[in-house]
Amino acid sequence: MSPTPDPKKPASLLGPVVLIGAIVAGAGGAFAYTAGWLSPDRLTPDRFLTALAPPSGPAAGHRRNHAKGVCFTGEFVSNGAGARLSKAQALAAGRYPVVGRLNLATPNPMAMDASARVRGLSLQISTPDGQQWRMANITAPVFAASTPASFYELLKASGSKDPEALKAYAGAHPEFAGFGAWAGSAPWTESYAQDRYNGLNAFLFSDASGASRAVRWSFLPTVEPVASKPDELGKRGPNFLESELTDRVKAGPVRWKMVVTLAGPGDPTADPTKAWPEDREKVEVGEVVASAVQNEPDGPCRDLNFDPTVLPSGISTSDDPFPAARSAVYQASFDKRTAEAKAYPATNPEMSK
Amino acid sequence: MTATVDQVRETLIAVHRPLGIAILILALLRIAVRLVQGAPELPAGMPEPMKLAAKLSHLAFYGLMIAMPIIGWAMMSAADYPIVLFGAVHLPPIVSPSRELHAALWTAHAGLALCFFALILLHLAAALFHALVRRDGVFQQMAGGRAPAE
Numbered sequence: 001m002s003p004t005p006d007p008k009k010p011a012s013l014l015g016p017v018v019l020i021g022a023i024v025a026g027a028g029g030a031f032a033y034t035a036g037w038l039s040p041d042r043l044t045p046d047r048f049l050t051a052l053a054p055p056s057g058p059a060a061g062h063r064r065n066h067a068k069g070v071c072f073t074g075e076f077v078s079n080g081a082g083a084r085l086s087k088a089q090a091l092a093a094g095r096y097p098v099v100g101r102l103n104l105a106t107p108n109p110m111a112m113d114a115s116a117r118v119r120g121l122s123l124q125i126s127t128p129d130g131q132q133w134r135m136a137n138i139t140a141p142v143f144a145a146s147t148p149a150s151f152y153e154l155l156k157a158s159g160s161k162d163p164e165a166l167k168a169y170a171g172a173h174p175e176f177a178g179f180g181a182w183a184g185s186a187p188w189t190e191s192y193a194q195d196r197y198n199g200l201n202a203f204l205f206s207d208a209s210g211a212s213r214a215v216r217w218s219f220l221p222t223v224e225p226v227a228s229k230p231d232e233l234g235k236r237g238p239n240f241l242e243s244e245l246t247d248r249v250k251a252g253p254v255r256w257k258m259v260v261t262l263a264g265p266g267d268p269t270a271d272p273t274k275a276w277p278e279d280r281e282k283v284e285v286g287e288v289v290a291s292a293v294q295n296e297p298d299g300p301c302r303d304l305n306f307d308p309t310v311l312p313s314g315i316s317t318s319d320d321p322f323p324a325a326r327s328a329v330y331q332a333s334f335d336k337r338t339a340e341a342k343a344y345p346a347t348n349p350e351m352s353k
Numbered sequence: 354m355t356a357t358v359d360q361v362r363e364t365l366i367a368v369h370r371p372l373g374i375a376i377l378i379l380a381l382l383r384i385a386v387r388l389v390q391g392a393p394e395l396p397a398g399m400p401e402p403m404k405l406a407a408k409l410s411h412l413a414f415y416g417l418m419i420a421m422p423i424i425g426w427a428m429m430s431a432a433d434y435p436i437v438l439f440g441a442v443h444l445p446p447i448v449s450p451s452r453e454l455h456a457a458l459w460t461a462h463a464g465l466a467l468c469f470f471a472l473i474l475l476h477l478a479a480a481l482f483h484a485l486v487r488r489d490g491v492f493q494q495m496a497g498g499r500a501p502a503e
Binding site for chain 2: 013016017019020023024027028031034035036042043044045048129130131132148303304305307309310312313317319321323324325327328329334335337338339341
């Protein structure tokens with residue numbers, strides 16, 4: 001007996017099933033593409049973390065770069081001079097709590113303090129309106145690479161066993177010369193307090209009228225730098241920067257002046273290897289004051305991600321591609337190190353969250 | 354968890370948070386409507402295992418649409434990030450900062466996200482199966498129209 005033909009059912013299942021399969025595979029494929037599963041060459045946060053790691057692998061529980069550091073607390077004393085540039089509350093005259101971290105650009109949390117050419121100052125400024133301004137500044141006056149992709153190449157070249165790799169990178173990237181010259185010739189100081197820290201990336205300040213302009217910022221020491229040499233500093237012990245800072249802050253707060261530089265017409269904002277001309281207008285907007293120092297294992301900076309895209313309204317990212325890339329990589333680093341907390345125990349569990 | 358370091362990431366993340374909160378609110382509204390009005394009956398001719406699968410998938414969808422935004426919100430809170438919806442509009446933290454809690458919530462958010470997308474693909478396949486193979490009116494109900502008369 002033949003089945004009664006049903007006008008509602010398709011004559012063959014093959015067509016519909018193939019169509020359904022194709023649609024579902026297309027949607028799944030779009031997901032796989034977005035996740036980067038089909039693009040092994042795409043620059044992902046994880047590839048940056050791999051390139052940052054030393055040959056022995058990353059130090060579990062620690063930041064993947066700038067792994068060695070010390071926490072401080074204090075405040076940002078805004079003088080109000082920046083209020084005409086940005087409506088961010090941190091730039092209105094007042095005193096706002098700060099959690100900071102002075103650190104060394106190394107993936108090794110046990111590195112000798114005298115071994116790190118680049119030092120860093122990371123800050124979180126909190127304002128009563130509930131907003132935050134996070135940033136991570138370094139001692140170099142310009143960045144080493146002009147794009148995240150080029151920085152990735154530099155990391156690969158630095159980590160390469162081939163001694164010619166770095167030379168080849170520098171040859172192919174003349175923009176590396178500014179950073180290279182600074183690293184080769186700038187004096188090393190004997191204190192975190194004596195260093196100047198630069199934001200390097202261009203951000204946009206927007207004022208109450210909505211007008212916006214590109215800026216870069218720096219933190220200038222308020223004590224006279226004492227020039228030294230790495231082999232001289234190496235004799236002071238592996239953690240001399242941390243102990244020096246602790247002693248110094250015990251004797252009195254340490255301050256850095258925050259200076260904002262306004263871009264002139266045509267100044268490059270998308271390339272942190274390019275310094276702006278020295279004669280650009282500079283506005284001193286306040287001071288960062290470090291009034292207490294805490295060891296990182298128990299300190300308040302330990303579990304803070306100084307993501308440079310955490311900005312209050314009135315400050316936003318520009319066409320500089322680095323803050324977004326840094327945000328992605330810092331977050332991947334944060335996600336990994338919080339999952340590895342057991343490998344980096346607090347020394348005083350009562351004090352740590 | 355993004356798979357790019359490109360500037361587009363900033364936009365994606367900025368959309369992700371308000372989108373998640375919008376889904377949370379809409380899912381709660383949808384549940385309220387469903388509790389009051391009920392849901393359309395499945396066709397009488399549908400096999401029982403298929404009906405069960407449909408009901409369980411709905412339950413999973415509601416669970417995920419509510420759990421995912423809350424897990425993400427709690428994860429941001431545990432990481433001590435400001436939770437920006439747009440501009441100066443922030444959400445308050447719902448848990449205290451904790452690295453262990455952040456790690457657990459991150460794992461849950463990432464793992465459930467994959468389950469969620471797999472469920473969406475399954476749902477899409479089932480909807481098309483109703484539309485193209487069974488032709489039983491379920492797809493028309495899903496799409497918002499009325500089921501054709503039996």
